[in-house]
Amino acid sequence: MNLSIIRIGPTENRSGMQYHAQYSLRSAGMANTRTRTLLAILLVFAIMLPLGAVGQAEHASVVQNEVSIVDSRGVVVSLPRYPDRIISLSPNITETLFALGIGERLVGRTDYCDYPSETQYIESMGDLFTPSIEKIVSAAPDLVIISNLGQSQTIDAIETAGIPVAFIDEPGTMEGTFRIIEQVGAITGTESQAKKIVLSLQETLEAVESKLSPEVHPTVYYVAGFGEWGDFTATGDTFIHDIIVSAGAVNIAENAVNWSYQLELILANDPDIIILPPMWGSTFEQTRTEFVNHPSYSSLTAVKQDRIITIDSNLMERQGPRSAQAVQQLAQKIVDILR
Missing domain, CATH: 3.40.50.1980 (Nitrogenase molybdenum iron protein domain)
Structure with missing residues (x-):
């Protein structure tokens, strides 16, 4: 409790001193009571402010989540x-x-x-x-x-x-x-x-690029379909073409579009490497056996020298978080098969 300072003049007696002291103490008590009341009000108000701020933050969070x-x-x-x-x-x-x-x-x-x-x-x-x-x-x-x-x-x-x-x-x-x-x-x-x-x-792509040989750019042909239904490949307007280029190879079908290619062009360009993913419903070995034994492709240099790469077609075709992995795998397979 804060006590008021009492100044006693010459005419003031002891009883006056007691009165003034008691009055001052009561006044101080009342003042402190008012102070405590005011502090309590301020405290409640202070508590309410953060609650209001929290409410605003939650509202802002909801607004922020609108997308x-x-x-x-x-x-x-x-x-x-x-x-x-x-x-x-x-x-x-x-x-x-x-x-x-x-x-x-x-x-x-x-x-x-x-x-x-x-x-x-x-x-x-x-x-x-x-x-x-x-x-x-x-x-x-x-x-x-x-x-x-x-x-x-x-x-x-x-x-x-x-x-x-x-x-x-x-x-x-x-x-x-x-x-x-x-x-x-x-x-x-x-x-x-x-x-x-x-x-x-x-x-990952930068790491692959840093390891590519500037002198070695083999030509490749990606088999998307073959045989009696026609020849289909990753033409220059496909995502697979971009993977092939990123892996340091040259796509012989880069100037074609819409996945379609002609057998005559495959034979004329005679790619260094064939990329042969498993056809739908078949294993790689089944697909490979069918391809190399097909009379249309048996004369290709890549077939004669067994330069046939297999790779997961989903990895190659899907634009997503595994795309750099596709480039990395293809680049390594190309290096391995040319050794």
């Missing part, structure tokens, strides 16, 4: 918050979501979404081109992500059902791959992880 991107159609896709329930209708998008660490948000995929192995526990919505709209609606997703393999009528049907769709498709290059990962990161609230993945891809 929108401009997808590859030029359409603004807006969500009230980052999606918790996602359906991916593209294998490369499915791989990207798992790489971003949010595979648990997936509530739907396609029959072809087979990597990583955890995808087997996610319900399939059907094939790439005609997924079940009924299943998609029943899964109640916050967002459906689809890439270049999707059909416009599928997108229209999903959006008509009131479900947001993000169409994410970029050019078939490594730079396009980076943008796909960044776009998926932006719409799912995982931008920092997306940046880490892109940085890792860039570092």
Whole structure:
């Protein structure tokens, strides 16, 4: 308690001193009571301020979680918050979501979404081109992500059902791959992880490039299809072409488009190396045996010298977090087979 200072004049007696002292003490007590009351009020007000600030922060957080991107159609896709329930209708998008660490948000995929192995526990919505709209609606997703393999009528049907769709498709290059990962990161609230993945891809590609021989650029032919149905390859307008170039090789079909190629051109260009992924439903050995024994290809130098490389076609074809790994593997296989 703070005591008031009492000044006693000459005419003041002892009783006066006692009175003034008692009065001053009471006044001091009352003042302190008022002070304590005021402090209590201020304390309550001070406590309420942080609570109000917390409320504002929570509100700001909700506002901050509102997300929108401009997808590859030029359409603004807006969500009230980052999606918790996602359906991916593209294998490369499915791989990207798992790489971003949010595979648990997936509530739907396609029959072809087979990597990583955890995808087997996610319900399939059907094939790439005609997924079940009924299943998609029943899964109640916050967002459906689809890439270049999707059909416009599928997108229209999903959006008509009131479900947001993000169409994410970029050019078939490594730079396009980076943008796909960044776009998926932006719409799912995982931008920092997306940046880490892109940085890792860039570092891997730089490491591969630093080891490439400036003098050795073998010609290669990628077999996407062969035999009675015609010859199909990774033409210059495909993502696989970019992987081939990044691995230090020359694609003999770089000037062709739309996956189609002519047998006469294969024979005329006579590639140094054949890249032969297993055909659908076959093992590599089965595919290799069929290819080398086919009369159309038996005269190729690569066949005669057994310069045939096998590689996972999914690794080569999907623009996503494993794309740099595809370049790395192909570059090493080329070096090994030329030794």
